Each structure stands twice: as C-alpha cells, then as structure tokens.
Amino acid sequence: xAELRELKEKLFLxxxxxxxALAILPIFHILLSIFYNGLPVLISAxxxxxxxSPPPPGGGLGxxxxxxxxxxxxxxxSSLVGIPLSFASALFSVEFPxxxxxxxxxxxxxxxxxxxxxxxxMLVYTIMVVPMGKxxxxxxxxxxxxxxxxxxxxxxxEALENVPKTYRxxxxxxxxxxxxxxxxxxxxxxxRGILTGVLMGFAKVTGETAPLLFTVGKQRQMIxxxxxxxxxxxxxxxxxxxxxxxxxxxxxxxxxxxxxTSIFLLIFLATRSLTRRVVL
Amino acid sequence: MRRVALxxxxxxxxxxxxxxxxxxxxxxxxxxxxxxxxxxxSGKSTLLRAINRLLDLVPGCEVSGRVxxxxxxxxxxxxxxxxxxxxxxxxxxxxxxNMSIYDNVAVGPxxxxxxxxxxxxxxxxxxxxxxxxxxDEVKDRLKDPxxxxxxxxxxxxxxxxxxxxxxxxxxxxxxTANVDPINASKIEEALRGLVESHDITVVFVTHxxxxxxxxxxxxxxxxxxxxxxxGLTQEIALNPKHELTMRFLKGEx
Numbered sequence: 001x002a003e004l005r006e007l008k009e010k011l012f013l014x015x016x017x018x019x020x021a022l023a024i025l026p027i028f029h030i031l032l033s034i035f036y037n038g039l040p041v042l043i044s045a046x047x048x049x050x051x052x053s054p055p056p057p058g059g060g061l062g063x064x065x066x067x068x069x070x071x072x073x074x075x076x077x078s079s080l081v082g083i084p085l086s087f088a089s090a091l092f093s094v095e096f097p098x099x100x101x102x103x104x105x106x107x108x109x110x111x112x113x114x115x116x117x118x119x120x121x122m123l124v125y126t127i128m129v130v131p132m133g134k135x136x137x138x139x140x141x142x143x144x145x146x147x148x149x150x151x152x153x154x155x156x157x158e159a160l161e162n163v164p165k166t167y168r169x170x171x172x173x174x175x176x177x178x179x180x181x182x183x184x185x186x187x188x189x190x191x192r193g194i195l196t197g198v199l200m201g202f203a204k205v206t207g208e209t210a211p212l213l214f215t216v217g218k219q220r221q222m223i224x225x226x227x228x229x230x231x232x233x234x235x236x237x238x239x240x241x242x243x244x245x246x247x248x249x250x251x252x253x254x255x256x257x258x259x260x261t262s263i264f265l266l267i268f269l270a271t272r273s274l275t276r277r278v279v280l
Numbered sequence: 281m282r283r284v285a286l287x288x289x290x291x292x293x294x295x296x297x298x299x300x301x302x303x304x305x306x307x308x309x310x311x312x313x314x315x316x317x318x319x320x321x322s323g324k325s326t327l328l329r330a331i332n333r334l335l336d337l338v339p340g341c342e343v344s345g346r347v348x349x350x351x352x353x354x355x356x357x358x359x360x361x362x363x364x365x366x367x368x369x370x371x372x373x374x375x376x377x378n379m380s381i382y383d384n385v386a387v388g389p390x391x392x393x394x395x396x397x398x399x400x401x402x403x404x405x406x407x408x409x410x411x412x413x414x415x416d417e418v419k420d421r422l423k424d425p426x427x428x429x430x431x432x433x434x435x436x437x438x439x440x441x442x443x444x445x446x447x448x449x450x451x452x453x454x455x456t457a458n459v460d461p462i463n464a465s466k467i468e469e470a471l472r473g474l475v476e477s478h479d480i481t482v483v484f485v486t487h488x489x490x491x492x493x494x495x496x497x498x499x500x501x502x503x504x505x506x507x508x509x510x511g512l513t514q515e516i517a518l519n520p521k522h523e524l525t526m527r528f529l530k531g532e533x
Contacts, residue, residue, distance in 0.1 A: 098339070166374040170438070172334060174388040174445060175364035184391070188378040 038258025070231035078144035090156035112150035117210040135217030137231040143211035155197025159190040203267040209235040282309035285481035291345035315492035318502035332366040333359040367442025373434035375426035382422035412440035432463025452484035
C-alpha cells in the first residue's frame with residue numbers, strides 16, 4: 001500500500017511540474033528569442049541605437065531615439081494626468097464606500113480594466129484628433145491616461161483597503177482628524193502598494209500600441225519634446241517595421257523589442273524590491 | 281473628596297436596529313480603575329467605544345443617553361476633542377507600522393499641537409514610555425520600527441502612545457489578551473502606577489476575573505448588553521448578588 005501511495009505522489013509531482021513548465025515555456029521562449037535576436041543588433045549599433053533616427057530601408061541600423069523619447073514622454077504626460085486622478089478616485093471610493101459616485105468608480109474601474117485598447121484610440125481620435133485637426137503627443141497621452149486610470153485606481157484601492165482597520169481606529173482614538181488619519185496613517189501605511197500600482201501603470205502604458213495607432217502620428221525622424229507635435233513610441237515602431245520586407249528594419253525591430261523589454265524588466269524589478277519590504 | 285471622572289446615564293446603543301447596550305448606568309470617581317467584565321458579545325467593547333465616540337465610525341449606530349468625562353458632555357461635544365481627553369489601547373497590539381517607536385508615541389501630541397518644541401516632545405515621549413514601563417527596553421533604539429518589538433512590548437508601546445496625550449481617562453480593550461504573563465503583569469503594574477501617582481482614571485475590559493480582582497477598584501458586569509452588577513470590586517468578589525456574576529467569577533461562564 002505504501003508503495004502505491006508513493007507512486008501516486010510521484011506521479012502527481014511529475015504532472016504538476018510538467019504542466020507548470022508548459023505554462024512558463026512561452027515566456028522563456030519570448031525572452032530568449034528577444035535576447036537572441038536583439039542583443040547582436042544592440043551590440044553592432046552601439047549606444048547610437050538609443051539616440052539616432054531609424055535607417056532608410058535597406059541601409060544600416062540607425063537608432064530609435066525619437067521613438068524612445070516619445071515612449072517616455074507619452075508615459076510621463078499620461079502619468080501626469082492619470083496618476084493624480086487614479087489616486088483621488090481610489091481614495092474617494094475607499095474613504096466613502098457607500099457613496100453612489102464611489103460605487104460607480106468601483107464598478108467602472110473594474111469594467112474599464114478590460115476595455116479593448118483600440119476603442120480608446122478611436123475615442124481619442126474622435127474627441128481630440130479630429131477637432132484639433134492633427135495627431136499629437138497630447139492626444140496619445142490622453143489615450144494612454146484613459147488606459148492607465150482604471151488600472152492604477154484598482155491597484156491603489158486594493159492597497160488602501162489592505163490597511164487593517166485597527167490602525168485607522170487607533171488614529172481616530174488619538175483625536176486625529178479624518179484628513180490626518182487618511183494621509184498620515186492609511187496612505188502612509190499603504191505607500192509601497194500605492195507606488196507599486198503607479199509603477200505598474202507606468203510600465204503598462206510604455207508597452208501599449210493600439211491606443212497610439214491613430215493618435216500620435218508616428219513621427220520617428222527626429223527627437224521632439226513638443227506636446228502638440230507628432231511623436232512615436234517603440235511599440236508602434238516595432239509594429240510598423242516588422243510588417244515591411246526590409247531585413248535591416250526587422251533587425252531594428254528586434255533591437256527595439258530588447259530595449260522595450262529592458263525598460264519593462266527594470267520597472268518590474270524596482271517594483272519587486274519595493275514590495276518585498278512591506279511589513280505590517 | 282474625589283471628583284466623578286466618568287458618569288454614564290441610561291446609555292443605550294443600537295447598531296443596525298439591534299440593541300447592543302441597554303440603559304447602562306455607571307459612575308466612577310477619579311483615579312480609580314474600573315474593570316468591565318462579561319462573556320463574549322455582552323457589549324464590553326461597544327461600551328468602551330461609546331465613551332470616546334469611536335462608535336461614530338460604525339455605520340448604522342445610534343446612541344442615546346448621556347456620557348460625561350469630568351465636565352465634558354461627550355455627546356454634545358466635538359468627538360475629536362473627546363478622543364483627545366481619552367486614551368485607548370486595543371485588544372491586538374497595533375503600533376503604526378509606518379512610524380518609528382519614537383514617532384508612535386510622538387504622533388498624538390505632535391498632530392494635536394500639544395507641545396511647543398522638540399525638547400518638550402522628547403520629554404513627553406520619555407515620560408509616556410516610562411509610565412508604560414517600556415523606556416529601559418527601547419531607549420537605545422527609538423528610531424527602530426515597532427515590528428522589531430515583541431507582542432507584549434508592542435502593547436506597552438500602544439499604552440505609551442495613548443498616554444502621550446496626557447489623557448484624563450484611559451480605555452483599554454482586553455489589553456493583556458494577546459500578551460504573555462510577564463508582559464501582562466507589567467501592564468497591570470503600569471496601570472496601578474498611573475492611577476496612584478498620576479491624574480488618570482482607567483476603564484479596562486477583561487476576560488479574566490483574577491485580573492479584575494487583582495487591579496480594579498470597581499467592577500461592572502455586562503451580560504447580553506445589560507449591566508447586571510456594578511460596584512466596588514471587593515464587595516462583588518466577596519459577595520456577588522447575581523448568580524451569573526458568581527459563575528463568571530468562578531470561571532464557569
């Protein structure tokens with residue numbers, strides 16, 4: 001009998017291990033092929049890859065400077081709009097849970113989490129690009145902010161809700177006002193969770209493609225910081241370049257993929273090192 | 281002649297329409313310890329939270345009757361002011377994890393503007409930690425986070441945090457339920473010291489009759505939201521009028 005039990009246990013272990021391996025295999029495949037194809041591009045193009053303009057079809061590697069800067073500018077401006085709004089709506093919905101508006105915030109932020117991003121692009125095209133008569137960094141940032149808000153709101157809501165009630169009670173028992181309890185206690189205790197949400201939101205929008213398709217104008221020839229001017233993002237550049245027949249553009253796309261992945265990993269690692277230190 | 285520190289008249293508390301406390305009447309003089317006893321769900325914690333108006337935070341809560349702390353009519357005053365008059369220690373130690381040991385004690389006086397300068401604050405923090413019998417253990421690591429302390433030390437830190445407001449009335453909700461016997465006896469000793477040499481009155485909830493008998497001057501016995509016995513500890517311990525009290529004191533209820 002004992003043998004049968006051991007056999008069963010081994011069988012179970014092997015099955016779950018192989019299923020787990022199957023599940024993470026694609027991730028490793030993606031990471032490995034990005035490094036395998038992207039690293040030689042970065043090595044042969046050097047640091048210029050991060051500042052130069054893309055090459056003409058068929059000639060050299062150039063760089064992705066305008067798209068890289070565009071990516072950061074878009075993420076930055078959308079964060080400027082999106083993060084304060086997300087923070088405020090999360091705080092409101094946690095602090096006044098029975099209010100009709102905060103119930104609305106909760107339902108909407110969960111529903112919008114899964115909104116198809118192309119729809120957001122179309123929305124901004126209709127409400128901003130058409131009236132202004134042109135694509136712009138600002139339009140792209142608005143689209144990204146709309147993508148970001150439900151995401152960050154949900155994160156911040158959860159971080160605030162995870163603060164045990166007993167700390168708030170202790171704060172009130174000390175005679176602290178509601179504002180002080182909220183900011184000096186709840187927000188302060190949840191600050192790492194909140195920061196995680198903010199960073200994840202930032203990471204999410206650096207990788208978005210569809211909301212930018214018809215909002216930013218795909219200007220990748222020169223670095224521009226003008227919010228009303230055209231711009232580009234790394235994800236858009238990859239999307240366009242891999243669809244062409246030019247071998248050098250394919251290589252630029254691989255190099256860009258590696259740059260984008262590295263940005264992602266860096267933000268992810270920063271988040272991890274922050275969250276590990278949460279001690280209640 | 282001692283003044284009356286706390287008087288409760290016909291206090292009734294309903295939460296969501298259900299009566300949690302029914303017409304409670306209690307009066308204790310200053311610098312005395314009142315032990316509130318009773319089985320789980322008898323309304324002990326609610327009674328404490330009615331005194332410092334923490335019940336205001338509970339949705340659907342209705343309070344009627346009167347509570348007075350010295351000359352302050354609790355239910356016609358600003359709740360924030362009432363809470364500054366009282367200190368509270370909770371059942372599970374809850375020092376603020378985002379603040380150092382020092383800041384946990386300093387936060388109350390600092391945010392309520394009770395001190396003029398850093399020096400005065402330092403003195404107050406030290407005073408509170410000494411009263412909570414914790415100073416010697418933490419004086420060299422005031423900047424550490426509180427999670428480095430043991431559970432019992434954390435509870436004494438919470439006591440110090442409450443004392444730093446220089447409250448007239450100290451409320452404790454089963455302060456020793458989650459700490460070891462050594463820490464429990466330190467907390468008991470601290471409470472005795474506070475009423476004997478400082479101008480403080482103590483109300484604490486306890487599950488253990490021995491603790492009540494050991495340190496309290498008055499006992500209130502709650503059962504299903506009713507005050508079934510209240511009086512001097514000595515008298516009730518020797519001669520409980522009510523059968524339920526007797527059984528509880530013997531450890532049967």
